[in-house]
Amino acid sequence: MNALQTVVDAVALGSLFALVAMGIALIFGVMRLVNFAHGELLTAGAYALFLTTELPLAVSIAVLFATVIAFALATEVAVRPLRAASPAAMLVTTFALSFLLQSVFLLVWGSQGDNAGILPELNRAADVGGLRIRWVTVASIGVGALLLVGTALLLNRTTIGLEMRAAAHDFRTARLLGVRTNRVIRFAFLLAGVLAAAATLMLVVQRPLVTPVYGFQLVIPALVGVVVGGLDRLTSATLGGFAVGFGTSVLGDVLPSDGRVFLPSVVFALVIVVLLARPSGLFTRARTVVERV
Amino acid sequence: MSERAAPLLEVAGLEVRYGRVAAVRDLSFAVGRGEAVALVGPNGAGKSTTLHAVMGLVRPARGDVRLGGRSIAGLAPEAVARSGIALVPEGRHVFPHFTVEENLRLGLVARRAHDGVADDLRRVYRLFPAVEEFRGRPAGLLSGGQQQQLAIARGLLAAPDVLLLDEPSLGLAPTVVDAVFETLAEVRAGGVTVVLVEQRAQLAAAFADRTHVLANGELRLTLGPGDAEDTDLLTQAYFGS
Numbered sequence: 370m371n372a373l374q375t376v377v378d379a380v381a382l383g384s385l386f387a388l389v390a391m392g393i394a395l396i397f398g399v400m401r402l403v404n405f406a407h408g409e410l411l412t413a414g415a416y417a418l419f420l421t422t423e424l425p426l427a428v429s430i431a432v433l434f435a436t437v438i439a440f441a442l443a444t445e446v447a448v449r450p451l452r453a454a455s456p457a458a459m460l461v462t463t464f465a466l467s468f469l470l471q472s473v474f475l476l477v478w479g480s481q482g483d484n485a486g487i488l489p490e491l492n493r494a495a496d497v498g499g500l501r502i503r504w505v506t507v508a509s510i511g512v513g514a515l516l517l518v519g520t521a522l523l524l525n526r527t528t529i530g531l532e533m534r535a536a537a538h539d540f541r542t543a544r545l546l547g548v549r550t551n552r553v554i555r556f557a558f559l560l561a562g563v564l565a566a567a568a569t570l571m572l573v574v575q576r577p578l579v580t581p582v583y584g585f586q587l588v589i590p591a592l593v594g595v596v597v598g599g600l601d602r603l604t605s606a607t608l609g610g611f612a613v614g615f616g617t618s619v620l621g622d623v624l625p626s627d628g629r630v631f632l633p634s635v636v637f638a639l640v641i642v643v644l645l646a647r648p649s650g651l652f653t654r655a656r657t658v659v660e661r662v
Numbered sequence: 663m664s665e666r667a668a669p670l671l672e673v674a675g676l677e678v679r680y681g682r683v684a685a686v687r688d689l690s691f692a693v694g695r696g697e698a699v700a701l702v703g704p705n706g707a708g709k710s711t712t713l714h715a716v717m718g719l720v721r722p723a724r725g726d727v728r729l730g731g732r733s734i735a736g737l738a739p740e741a742v743a744r745s746g747i748a749l750v751p752e753g754r755h756v757f758p759h760f761t762v763e764e765n766l767r768l769g770l771v772a773r774r775a776h777d778g779v780a781d782d783l784r785r786v787y788r789l790f791p792a793v794e795e796f797r798g799r800p801a802g803l804l805s806g807g808q809q810q811q812l813a814i815a816r817g818l819l820a821a822p823d824v825l826l827l828d829e830p831s832l833g834l835a836p837t838v839v840d841a842v843f844e845t846l847a848e849v850r851a852g853g854v855t856v857v858l859v860e861q862r863a864q865l866a867a868a869f870a871d872r873t874h875v876l877a878n879g880e881l882r883l884t885l886g887p888g889d890a891e892d893t894d895l896l897t898q899a900y901f902g903s
Contacts, residue, residue, distance in 0.1 A: 528767070535757060535768055542755040545717060547743035547772025547820065 374500050375622045381506040383615035384513025388568040389591040390610020391520060392561030394603050398537035399557045401456055403592070405463040406444055409470040410562060411584030413440045414569035416478065419485035419579050429487060434566045441562030445555055467585065474581035486577040487570070509571045516567055517607065520560065524603070529556055590617065590636065597643050599650020608652045668731055670695045670855050671716070671824050676725035678708070678715050685711040686879045693824070698856040700866035703876035709859040710752060713826050717749050718742045729824070743772040748822035752829045754813040758802025762793060765801050765812055769819030778821070786815040789845050807838035814845065824855045831862055843869055
């Protein structure tokens with residue numbers, strides 16, 4: 370029974386990581402940009418919740434989504450001049466953007482942390498056949514599954530989805546066919562924003578103390594997951610994100626409590642092993658890795 | 663040049679440079695509505711570069727490209743595509759992981775008029791029965807000839823005024839090449855202007871109203887359909903006199 374408990378919790382954390390990973394992979398797909406500043410979307414959203422704690426729940430959530438989407442679209446504007454630049458230049462730029470935003474958060478709210486508690490009742494646990502399942506666990510898995518399936522349907526069943534996939538596979542040919550790449554890229558950032566906002570909501574319920582590095586701390590392992598899974602494909606990147614979230618949660622349960630400080634070390638050690646064994650990613654078909662620019 | 667008043671597509675004084683090297687120099691030609699023009703010449707003559715300049719993939723250093731009298735030089739490729747020029751690129755560039763039908767749907771993206779899609783689709787399926795037969799399959803599983811047919815079908819579904827084709831015969835068996843050119847003749851008979859880049863000069867010259875021979879980025883010679891059999895003329899144009 371204890372094992373099942375561990376699995377349920379791990380699936381919940383995995384779902385959150387998968388949402389973040391999918392957002393990163395969507396953006397990478399259409400513009401070969403690894404967005405290091407993705408974590409600041411979550412931080413901005415968490416501060417939006419902190420600033421609206423007094424307001425009705427629906428308003429709070431609306432402000433959260435608006436803020437995160439606005440930050441995502443602003444990121445797109447910020448990297449737009451770099452489209453022709455090398456991937457390294459884009460990477461460094463988003464890194465700078467990430468640290469800039471963290472500094473701004475630090476200046477405005479300090480490093481002590483602010484309580485953005487929302488929907489605390491979701492942290493109550495229900496007893497299901499001996500399992501202690503918190504509502505937020507159920508909600509995370511449900512929201513995660515819904516959004517991942519929804520995004521998959523959007524990509525596979527709609528014209529804008531087809532255009533996004535075309536741009537991700539062969540940017541030049543997509544343009545030659547009339548795909549308006551500006552629109553497609555903006556749409557990818559918008560989608561990534563929606564996914565990040567949903568992840569933020571689920572995360573803040575469980576960890577209400579918001580600091581300037583709130584999102585950054587989560588996005589680094591998520592990014593690692595994306596790379597481990599295989600940056601090239603949306604599915605593999607999302608699965609990679611899920612795997613890191615899942616693994617972190619399981620290890621957190623399994624490791625003795627005084628060994629928890631080694632948790633990141635263990636995760637990264639596993640990552641190194643994976644990358645040595647499957648350099649093109651855990652969930653990709655074996656083939657050569659090419660940086661498609 | 664025909665006596666038609668305004669050519670549909672006009673390339674005037676085009677120069678394209680890659681760094682210090684001029685890939686195309688002072689190239690001018692024009693195509694009227696429903697006409698076919700071929701660009702032939704040895705490797706590196708600037709044929710593909712010319713098509714890329716028309717599509718906006720490379721920015722001309724000098725000169726102009728006009729469609730229906732309006733300059734399209736400097737437009738982004740997607741804007742050129744949406745203004746009525748479709749390119750069937752060299753090497754086909756179908757999306758191998760997408761189904762044949764999804765590839766065709768991407769052809770619709772650049773369409774200006776959204777009625778008549780069903781009719782055009784019927785026409786494309788009639789021209790290319792294999793495309794219809796395998797429409798549920800990933801395009802990567804099609805043979806080279808079938809992928810070429812798919813690439814042309816995709817171009818036609820954009821309902822372009824001008825269809826540009828970059829080496830459509832490349833890597834195809836001779837019988838398949840014949841089939842492709844028969845289709846192109848039919849496409850042209852349907853009123854679509856065709857600009858064809860070909861290494862196989864005789865094949866192209868037999869098909870086109872005019873065949874421009876390029877070498878080292880410059881226009882060397884223009885042949886009419888009657889000159890297709892004149893091998894001396896072609897040899898001379900290719901290798902200089």
